[in-house]
Amino acid sequence: MKKLWLLGFVSFFIAPQIFATASVVISEIAWSGTSASPYDEWIELYNAGDETIDLSGWTITANSKKFNISLTGTISAPKDLASPKRFFLLERTDNTSTSATADQIYTGGLHNDGIQLFLKNQAGEIIDQTPAGQWVAGTNKPKRSMERINFLVSGLNKDNWGTALQTSNITDAKQNPINGSPKEPNSLTPKKLFQPKPEKFSQQPFTATFKHIAPSTYNDQPEWFSVQIESEGAVDLSDWSISNGKTTKKLSKLFSQIQYLEDEFTTNLAGTTHKNIIYPTNRLFLLPKWNPKTKKHTGIFYFQKSPVSLPDKGGTIILKNKTKILDEIQFPKSTKKTIQKQKFREIFVFKNKRYTPLIAHPTKYRAEDILQSQTLSPTNPSKYKLVVSEIAPTRINEPDFIEILVQQAPEEGANIKYTAIKQNGSVLKFFPEDYLVHKGDFILIYFDRQNTALKKDNKHIFSAAKRSGLSRTSGTIEIVHAANTSQQELLQFFCWYRKELNKTESKRKQTLSPNTVCWKHEFLPQESFARDESNNQFFSHPHGTPGQLNYLENIRNFRPRSVITKQSTTAHTINVTGDDSFDPNGDWDLIKFRWTWQLISPNQTQTIHTNSKKNPKSLRLEAHKKLSPEMCTQSHYEITLSVTDQLGLSNQARTTFPLLWKNKHCQIKTQTTDRTPKKRKKWKKPTVSAATIWTETDFFADFKKFGHRPKIITPPLPPFPKFNSKAEELMTQYHLGPNQIRKNIGLYFDPK
Numbered sequence: 001m002k003k004l005w006l007l008g009f010v011s012f013f014i015a016p017q018i019f020a021t022a023s024v025v026i027s028e029i030a031w032s033g034t035s036a037s038p039y040d041e042w043i044e045l046y047n048a049g050d051e052t053i054d055l056s057g058w059t060i061t062a063n064s065k066k067f068n069i070s071l072t073g074t075i076s077a078p079k080d081l082a083s084p085k086r087f088f089l090l091e092r093t094d095n096t097s098t099s100a101t102a103d104q105i106y107t108g109g110l111h112n113d114g115i116q117l118f119l120k121n122q123a124g125e126i127i128d129q130t131p132a133g134q135w136v137a138g139t140n141k142p143k144r145s146m147e148r149i150n151f152l153v154s155g156l157n158k159d160n161w162g163t164a165l166q167t168s169n170i171t172d173a174k175q176n177p178i179n180g181s182p183k184e185p186n187s188l189t190p191k192k193l194f195q196p197k198p199e200k201f202s203q204q205p206f207t208a209t210f211k212h213i214a215p216s217t218y219n220d221q222p223e224w225f226s227v228q229i230e231s232e233g234a235v236d237l238s239d240w241s242i243s244n245g246k247t248t249k250k251l252s253k254l255f256s257q258i259q260y261l262e263d264e265f266t267t268n269l270a271g272t273t274h275k276n277i278i279y280p281t282n283r284l285f286l287l288p289k290w291n292p293k294t295k296k297h298t299g300i301f302y303f304q305k306s307p308v309s310l311p312d313k314g315g316t317i318i319l320k321n322k323t324k325i326l327d328e329i330q331f332p333k334s335t336k337k338t339i340q341k342q343k344f345r346e347i348f349v350f351k352n353k354r355y356t357p358l359i360a361h362p363t364k365y366r367a368e369d370i371l372q373s374q375t376l377s378p379t380n381p382s383k384y385k386l387v388v389s390e391i392a393p394t395r396i397n398e399p400d401f402i403e404i405l406v407q408q409a410p411e412e413g414a415n416i417k418y419t420a421i422k423q424n425g426s427v428l429k430f431f432p433e434d435y436l437v438h439k440g441d442f443i444l445i446y447f448d449r450q451n452t453a454l455k456k457d458n459k460h461i462f463s464a465a466k467r468s469g470l471s472r473t474s475g476t477i478e479i480v481h482a483a484n485t486s487q488q489e490l491l492q493f494f495c496w497y498r499k500e501l502n503k504t505e506s507k508r509k510q511t512l513s514p515n516t517v518c519w520k521h522e523f524l525p526q527e528s529f530a531r532d533e534s535n536n537q538f539f540s541h542p543h544g545t546p547g548q549l550n551y552l553e554n555i556r557n558f559r560p561r562s563v564i565t566k567q568s569t570t571a572h573t574i575n576v577t578g579d580d581s582f583d584p585n586g587d588w589d590l591i592k593f594r595w596t597w598q599l600i601s602p603n604q605t606q607t608i609h610t611n612s613k614k615n616p617k618s619l620r621l622e623a624h625k626k627l628s629p630e631m632c633t634q635s636h637y638e639i640t641l642s643v644t645d646q647l648g649l650s651n652q653a654r655t656t657f658p659l660l661w662k663n664k665h666c667q668i669k670t671q672t673t674d675r676t677p678k679k680r681k682k683w684k685k686p687t688v689s690a691a692t693i694w695t696e697t698d699f700f701a702d703f704k705k706f707g708h709r710p711k712i713i714t715p716p717l718p719p720f721p722k723f724n725s726k727a728e729e730l731m732t733q734y735h736l737g738p739n740q741i742r743k744n745i746g747l748y749f750d751p752k
Helices: 002-018 367-373 503-512 696-706 725-734 738-744
Strands: 024-030 042-047 059-062 068-070 087-092 104-106 117-120 126-129 146-148 161-163 206-214 224-231 241-243 248-250 258-260 285-291 296-303 315-320 325-331 336-339 342-351 354-360 385-392 401-408 420-423 426-430 442-446 453-456 459-463 474-481 489-497 528-531 538-541 565-569 573-577 590-601 604-611 636-645 650-658
Touching: 024 117, 024 126, 206 315, 206 325, 206 367, 224 285, 224 367, 296 367, 354 367, 385 474, 385 489, 401 420, 426 442, 474 503, 489 503, 573 636
Parallel strands: 087 104, 442 459
Antiparallel strands: 024 042, 024 146, 042 087, 059 068, 059 117, 117 126, 146 161, 206 224, 206 342, 224 296, 241 248, 241 315, 258 296, 285 296, 315 325, 336 342, 342 354, 385 401, 385 528, 401 442, 420 426, 420 474, 453 459, 474 489, 528 538, 565 573, 590 604, 590 636, 636 650
């Protein structure tokens, strides 16, 4: 028994060595037909070799003389061992036995009791055969095919055949699933047999280009560069070299210095078999990671310190192998800049021989920092447009602001990294990192000293780096793409003035944008200077609309309201104020007050006083003295207040004061017996003692009441110290001299 078992073991596992030359084998037999018809029999051949076989002159015969098939056509041998092209399907009578396309139609039936099949070549040599006697596998009920297990093992071995276990997606003539695998790998065959055979390494097509070049140094950080590889497999770097035009270094001596991010490459391939490829020894291989988007192997390796010098002023770097130059780059001078108290240096990112500048903070300048950050390149300035849409330099109780509109941008947004917004050359906002904006967004810069940076809906709100606000006199605003890099580009230059630009501003305009026309404008309080979206022309907006589109026709200006408030009325004076006047748009919109006092009589209207202050002084009324006694009762005073806003809308209010007092100038005559005029007592100036201390309020109350200062009898006062600001203000307001201040205001009198 042991000998028989050993013989069977040897025959099953050593047979592949014997029948390896039989590349075409019988792989499946549906001797019982299908569920649709027992006559829908089919036979399948499989090409296990490496070459396409011409089957012309080949035959399939049986130990029964009635069964003989002459083969025609070819059977291919693609690299994919499970490819349908490796299978050759023969169907009985017609092409309806299965839904798979038959390669040949034959006649003659396969007896259910079993027959032995022989596959012969043109010379009549038996290439393959099935076991003799009854069918060793397959069933009649249900209809299941007979499958070969191992196409490398002899077909004579009964243990190399089995009944199909799975149902195929292929159907029969009545759309029933077939219990078999026509033109498919057999369900019983181990999947490892369909794996490709190991092949010797051969260099597949690839490209190698420089990705990053960092020539400038800072804080003892070295120069570095990176190389991007795209290939269809592993790349042999054994014969590569790096040169700057003066010095050349071979990568074979620098292979240990090559750096890359984790899982970016597979290394140590020399002398191994990896994914069915045999790699030779004593060579240097890198296999980049598979990229499903590009359907190529892609990876970036770098030198943490460049083996060749990279001049700051610009130069050349060359990558080549033994036969050709793989890539050659001319890089420009790299810049170093201090932006908002941070020092940056420039790195060049290349694509298709064109470079995009990348500026990095010294702490994030290393190659691994740049590669791990996965930063985006700034959007090309031709694909987006930023415009100044509104400025407001005269805000009241609110910070000045600049509004910038994203007028154009790609659908996915524009990356405005490295864009700077400047006022008179000073940076207000700089974007050192990736920052996306979309069409219709607003960038608002407030001079609020709050260090704000937030996004709300389509508004990007920032605080200006400059502490002082905008100047209503003149100024310039510059929007710069790729600021502080070798590809710096001015996107827009905007300027305004009341009379003219100052020397510095004029020089910047002449240098940066000599053809730009500056806007002349007289800024009123709270007013902004806005761009009309309908025609790109600027207009005066009464209160500004930060974060909104501006249309002149949509401005709604409400008429102000004039209100006269009586404060006091005496026999000689009328005191009124316009403090209660208001504007629905905001009190800041009231810019003009106009008071008019008139004496209205039956035969004339006389203007006696005008004033342009909001709260005028009390007015002493004496115009009625010229009226005749008959006109007094028919006359009155009328006061008119007119208020005007910034856009010229005005409103008026009126009030009247009757002549309620009587005196010798205006008095109703009455019947009296004594017509002798009464004598009026003369007014005497009151006196006060030296010990009396007059306060400022008491003094000016008397001053207003009598129109004269009271006489003070007092000995000479000692010398006074220098008057303070309050005393000087009183001297100016009431036209008093130094001695009057000393003598009459107790606030400055020392009783001791």
